[in-house]
Amino acid sequence: MKDIKHITNKLAFRIILPVSILVLIAGIILYIFVLRYISDFTNQHIKNEFLWAWGEIYTICDKSLNELLKTNDIDNEKIVRIKKGLTISSIEDFLHQNRLKGIITENKKELLSCCNTPEKSRIFIDAAQANTVSSVKYDGIEYYTYQADFEPWSWQIIIIKDSTAYSSLIDKVKISYLSTGISLTLAGLLILCYLNRAVKYPINNIITSLKANKQPEYKGIYEFEFLSNSVAEMMEERQRMIKHIMEEQKLKGIRILASGVAHNFNNMLVGVLGYASLLSMKLENAKRENRLLKEEDLDELLKCTKTIETSAQKASTLARELSGLSRKKMLEGDSVGPVDINKLVTEMQRLLSDTFPKNIEVIAITDNNIPVITGDGMQLEQALLNIAINSKDAMPDGGKLTIQTSIADIKGKSKYHYLKPGRYAAVQIRDTGTGMDEDTLNHIFEPFFTTKPVDKGTGLGLATVYSIIKAHDGYVIAESTPGKGSLFTIYLPIK
Numbered sequence: 001m002k003d004i005k006h007i008t009n010k011l012a013f014r015i016i017l018p019v020s021i022l023v024l025i026a027g028i029i030l031y032i033f034v035l036r037y038i039s040d041f042t043n044q045h046i047k048n049e050f051l052w053a054w055g056e057i058y059t060i061c062d063k064s065l066n067e068l069l070k071t072n073d074i075d076n077e078k079i080v081r082i083k084k085g086l087t088i089s090s091i092e093d094f095l096h097q098n099r100l101k102g103i104i105t106e107n108k109k110e111l112l113s114c115c116n117t118p119e120k121s122r123i124f125i126d127a128a129q130a131n132t133v134s135s136v137k138y139d140g141i142e143y144y145t146y147q148a149d150f151e152p153w154s155w156q157i158i159i160i161k162d163s164t165a166y167s168s169l170i171d172k173v174k175i176s177y178l179s180t181g182i183s184l185t186l187a188g189l190l191i192l193c194y195l196n197r198a199v200k201y202p203i204n205n206i207i208t209s210l211k212a213n214k215q216p217e218y219k220g221i222y223e224f225e226f227l228s229n230s231v232a233e234m235m236e237e238r239q240r241m242i243k244h245i246m247e248e249q250k251l252k253g254i255r256i257l258a259s260g261v262a263h264n265f266n267n268m269l270v271g272v273l274g275y276a277s278l279l280s281m282k283l284e285n286a287k288r289e290n291r292l293l294k295e296e297d298l299d300e301l302l303k304c305t306k307t308i309e310t311s312a313q314k315a316s317t318l319a320r321e322l323s324g325l326s327r328k329k330m331l332e333g334d335s336v337g338p339v340d341i342n343k344l345v346t347e348m349q350r351l352l353s354d355t356f357p358k359n360i361e362v363i364a365i366t367d368n369n370i371p372v373i374t375g376d377g378m379q380l381e382q383a384l385l386n387i388a389i390n391s392k393d394a395m396p397d398g399g400k401l402t403i404q405t406s407i408a409d410i411k412g413k414s415k416y417h418y419l420k421p422g423r424y425a426a427v428q429i430r431d432t433g434t435g436m437d438e439d440t441l442n443h444i445f446e447p448f449f450t451t452k453p454v455d456k457g458t459g460l461g462l463a464t465v466y467s468i469i470k471a472h473d474g475y476v477i478a479e480s481t482p483g484k485g486s487l488f489t490i491y492l493p494i495k
């Protein structure tokens, strides 16, 4: 459950994080765009206002000039001066009425009308550019200026606008942007929360069912419902296939077992029958000829009975091994009791050292912390022996066989998924033999699987090991590298 929470939280995080980043980036882009828009808008607005003001001022000047021309007073210096003075005051009135300021110079030198002080006016005169809106900072306030000339009188008229007049407009635009931004963010968050829930719930539902190995049954949003139904169908199909494969495997196992049994018993019976008929033929001949058996006849007859005995013995061993294979449940009976794995391994090492060819070195390494386990000592010994004999067969030119014990704590999922978590006494049997390829490795626990010649192996050794270890609730795992050797690990539960 903790896992699912983790997965869905991660999923929510994966959805929310990119969307939040996208919203943030969109907000920043929008903000930059709006700021640009505000500044463009302001500049255009100021420019329009300056052009309009200049148009009005030009009209005032032009009207005065025309009046002078009409009355032919243009050459009368005194009247012209008075008229210019009146024109300047009309311009000042116009500027004042429109909350504008202005400076008028003649030939760029003589100050005819100034704004506040002549010093301040000089700053505006220096900053102003002809027929362009430009800005200048004075006393921490930004001013926009626009200069145009009334050429007939060599006047330069500078119109000045205080930027504070626009700040309320800019503030208004900013506030409306911010409030729209905040509402959009809130709406976005609400949509995100809804999406988060809408996605999280069905996925949670499907994952929970999958974890419990049940078919998901989500009803709701079409896409998730479709997904849930598809997963359910796939699970059903999988179950059907597993059942089918298991039945096939079972049949295959029975087929292999039957043919193996038939083949092996037949081999043994051929020996028994052959020698039995030879024996009876010899006896019948002796009876027919009415003669006593000679020394060499007796030897031959004895050879026949010995061979019959060996074949019968083999058949009996095979029968015993087959009945051992059919064992399924946990061991029961007197043979079950405490088993000291280390003692078993040490004794086995001694036995193998004495019996295996001298070019095979047998080493035992034991971990003294392993507790005594419950099991059938004889059977476990048999299992170790079967594995060790295979190792010996895989090292025809000699090598090293190491049997090592240890405690294995399996936590969570291991490389071998079927190995249940828990505490085990592990026995590793490692050889430096021929090893096996993957194909061989996949079949070694099957009854009658062998790569050895007919008279050498029946292919029941490892099938018996598997059956013994299963009866102990344990596991046997084989690993091998062709040309390098093999490793068999037996895990026996410590209860």
Ligand SMILES: Nc1ncnc2c1ncn2[C@@H]1O[C@H](COP(=O)(O)OP(=O)(O)OP(=O)(O)O)[C@@H](O)[C@H]1O
Residues within 6 Å of the ligand: 386, 390, 391, 394, 431, 433, 434, 435, 436, 440, 444, 445, 449, 450, 451, 452, 456, 457, 458, 459, 460, 461, 462, 463, 485, 486
């Ligand atoms: N240590 C090993 N190295 C290489 N091959 C191995 C090893 N152990 C088992 N095998 C392979 O696995 C096959 C099956 O082994 P298993 O012990 O079941 O049968 P067998 O040894 O052939 O016959 P049996 O043990 O019945 O006399 C062997 O024939 C061999 O090919």
Ligand SMILES: [Mg+2]
Residues within 6 Å of the ligand: 386, 389, 390, 457, 460, 461, 462
């Ligand atoms: Mg074997």
